[in-house]
Amino acid sequence: MLRSYRRLFAIPHVGSLLSWSLASRLYMPGQPIAITFLVADWTGSYTKAGLVVGLLILGTALVAPMRGRMADRGHAARIVVVCGVVYAAGLSAIALLPAERWWAALPLALATGLFSPPANQIVRALWPRLTRGRDLQAVYAAEATLQELLFVLGPMLAAGAVAFADARVALVVLAATALVGSLGFAAALRRAGVADAAPPAGEASAHEASTGAAGPRPSLLASGGFVLFIAMLFALVAGIIGVDLVLVAWANELNSPALAMVLAAVWALGSLVGGLVAGALPGTPRLSRRFAGSALGIVLLVPFFPPVTHLPTPMLILPVLFASGLFIAPTLAAAMGRLSATAPPDRRAEAFGWMTTAQTAGSAATSPLMGALMDWGGIASGAAGAAALVVLAAAISPFLPVGRAEPEEPEGGRGAPDTAARPAEGESAREGRGR
Structure with a gap:
């Protein structure tokens, strides 16, 4: 088992991209805890706290496909940085509101959610460019597995900040975590040479040739x-x-x-x-x-x-x-x-x-x-x-x-493509097979 993961993390940039993409999501599981403590303390109402949390989540859900479409067209690192900065500013603004103006957290939460950092969807879209075969399977499994740790560490971070300081501090800490994680992930994208997340022209053209999907698509x-x-x-x-x-x-x-x-x-x-x-x-x-x-x-x-x-x-x-x-x-x-x-x-x-x-x-x-x-x-x-x-x-x-060339019968694993060792923007890469 360890051999498979050693092989995976030996592929250039995989470890850095995976680590920073997870770090950029660390704030997410603790967010409802910090906001609930904060708004309930202001208003004495868990219903109002739930409204703020719900609007933050709604904002994230509404624009996730749109952010993905923007990342597919390129400049993924820039999108991550802008979203990280605005999102952190939005959480900080909520934390600094006077208690008597708690209602301002409602539109702020919705607007902040619209800029939720899209590291998860960007990195998942990149894995087939950097890995294939058994390595692609392993990286998706590693991400899904390590995500479980976020749901332990994130709430601990938020609850600890509330216990040792207060809910305002907890929300600011989560805002800082989102910002640092986003900046780190954007830097990892640039180091890997995939800051432009659009697939190489050869890869997209091959798909269009195989599906007849050239030109505008539904x-x-x-x-x-x-x-x-x-x-x-x-x-x-x-x-x-x-x-x-x-x-x-x-x-x-x-x-x-x-x-x-x-x-x-x-x-x-x-x-x-x-x-x-x-x-x-x-x-x-x-x-x-x-x-x-x-x-x-x-x-x-x-x-x-x-x-x-x-x-x-x-x-x-x-x-x-x-x-x-x-x-x-x-x-x-x-x-x-x-x-x-x-x-x-x-x-x-x-x-x-x-x-x-x-x-x-x-x-x-x-x-x-x-x-x-x-x-x-x-x-x-x-x-x-x-x-x-x-x-x-x-x-x-x-x-x-x-899916494309994805047989259901098990087959032997394959190594990463040669291009994974030297990814660069515009460089063609063989497409990996999904798990």
């Missing part, structure tokens, strides 16, 4: 397969976030808020281990099998929650939680790889922008749904709802287009 949403992909991601992320909410609600019902962190950490640990193992496996995985594994893992959780079962101690669910998480990161990695394989080479960042929109919308839609289910039938009902969403995503997965 929206990606005009493709039935792409719409299915967006629906699948929406359901998957909604189900995953649903499990997180179920764990929090269960811990709250047991009057043990700290238990939620333990349960979520074990689930994330399973995902991390699964992702590390999956990234080292040779061949192209079957997307539908990964989704079926995620669905089965979440379905298995349902009987362990009240009122179906009242465990003598919640610690008994930890092995099941660990096993349930094993397929989460591998499934997300497989989804990213499949999207990379099916999107036109010169529209990959836009395609990953739609992925961001689907994931954000799925996350936003989950809270009211899980709340209604748990109010109606208890914790197990919420878990069943989350499981149903992931089962729906698994049911959609076999109907997605396979």
Whole structure:
């Protein structure tokens, strides 16, 4: 397993791009915590805090495809810098508002969300230019796996800043984190010679020749397969976030808020281990099998929650939680790889922008749904709802287009293309195969 990752990080610039793209996203998981503490302290209302968080998320979802389209046309590093500076300024402005003018945070949050740094979609669109075969599979798995750490470190950063200072300081710290991460990622893009994220002319032309898609093309949403992909991601992320909410609600019902962190950490640990193992496996995985594994893992959780079962101690669910998480990161990695394989080479960042929109919308839609289910039938009902969403995503997965030269049967891994060792703007690179 380690050999596969050593080989991956030996490819020039891969480690730097991956590290800085993750650093530029560190602020994201802690953002709702800092804003909720801040606005609730100002107003005494969690509803108003939720509105501010929701508008920030809405802004991100609305423009992710547009930012991707801009990055596909070039100047990715410049876009990252501008977004990082404006986003950090927006968060800082919210933090510095007087409490009596909390309402100004509403339009500020929406405007700030419109400039959410697009590092995730840009770097995912770049991987096929720098890696291929087994290395491409490994880098998507590594990203999906390391992302799990962000959901541990980000909330810790925000909660720690609130505990040691206050919510204003916490939000400013997150703003600084977003700015530093964006500047670092832009510098990494320039060092790698891919600051212009547009694909080499030869790669785009080859795709047009193979699809007859020269000239103006319709929206990606005009493709039935792409719409299915967006629906699948929406359901998957909604189900995953649903499990997180179920764990929090269960811990709250047991009057043990700290238990939620333990349960979520074990689930994330399973995902991390699964992702590390999956990234080292040779061949192209079957997307539908990964989704079926995620669905089965979440379905298995349902009987362990009240009122179906009242465990003598919640610690008994930890092995099941660990096993349930094993397929989460591998499934997300497989989804990213499949999207990379099916999107036109010169529209990959836009395609990953739609992925961001689907994931954000799925996350936003989950809270009211899980709340209604748990109010109606208890914790197990919420878990069943989350499981149903992931089962729906698994049911959609076999109907997605396979993509360019992406056989479903496993095959031996291949090394990175020669151009990965010396990427440069305008330089042609062989396209990697999605996972």
